[in-house]
Amino acid sequence: MNIWTYDGTFEGFLTLVFDCYDLKIFPEVIIGKNPEQMQIFNSDYEVVSDRAKAKRVWKGLHKKISGVSCEMLFRVFLSEQTDIEQVLLNYIKRAFASPSNTESDFRDEFVLKIYKVNKMVGREAERILMFVRFQKTVDDIYYASFDPKYNVLPLTISHFENRFTDQKWVIYDTRRNYGFYYDMKETQEITFSESAVNPVSGKIDEHIMAEDEKLFQTLWKTYFDATCIRERLNPRLHMQFLPKRFWKYLPEKQTG
Incomplete structure (x- = not known):
């Protein structure tokens, strides 16, 4: 079995694609940053992430498929689903091999x-x-936590940069232990070695919470409770539009 490993980044994956064509070998198994898989399998080839190689592949893809479809490949990569690299590689192989555009051929699995x-x-x-x-x-930094199913934080940052330009903020993925900090000039990726944030609720500790924040949360919860029409409660519909896994991050849903 031909097993390849890479660093788990999109740049690393594009480098892997380049190496496949350069070496004329395509892996049967691709392993990113998955310690469990790395303990089970021995790597036959370790991909070294290379920005120049990645750019060549990315440029080549834009010649074969639309920019929208290229962006879609990045978004799918962020899903982190099992064997998604193999799905992406097969999609890319077909795109490069076909003389016509294949991005809308839904007969292809x-x-x-x-x-x-x-x-x-x-x-x-x-x-x-x-x-x-x-x-x-x-x-005076505004903090928000999430633990999304997929690694989607990078897809949301431009929205927050455009919407909240006049304040400093941090958006953090507690599941993957990384986030983004905006200082009103630029945004940078950050990681907390130690955090004053409850990993379960995403709530910041009392000693670092602004005094007016405590008041705002209380007021918001009071407003939410006061405007709720009990006779019209529909729990099933409510959870359909507001999945329960997000409740822990919403002040209006806190009971304590």
Whole structure:
């Protein structure tokens, strides 16, 4: 079995595609940053991420498929689904091999899979935008936590940069332990070695929470409770539009 490993980044994956064509070998198994898989399998080839190689592949893809479909490949990569690299590789192989555009050929199982996964990733990214609740810290930084199913945080950052240009903020993925910090000039990726945030609820500790934030949360919950019409409650419909896994991040849903 031909097993390849790479660093788990999109740049690393595009480098892998380049090496496949350069070496004229295509792996049967692709392993990213998955410690469990790496313990089970021995690598036959380790891909070294190379920006120049990745750019050549990306440029080549734009000649074969539309920019929208190229962006879709990136979004699907962020799904982190099992064997998604193999699905992407097969999609790319067909795109490069075909003399005509293949991106809308839904008879192909890989094209269909790409579209389905892209839809799921897009829906998860929209939920981040819909359910974000910032908490103000004593340092005047607004903080929000999430643990999304897919690695969708990069898809939401431009929205927050455009919407909240006049304040400092942090959006953090507690499942993958990384996030983005905006200082009103630029956005940078960050990682917390130690955090004053409850990993379960996403709530910041009392000692770093701004005094007016506590008041705002109380007022918001009071408003939410006061405007709720008990006679019209529909729990099933409510959870359909507001999945329960997001409730822990919403002040209006806190009981304590």
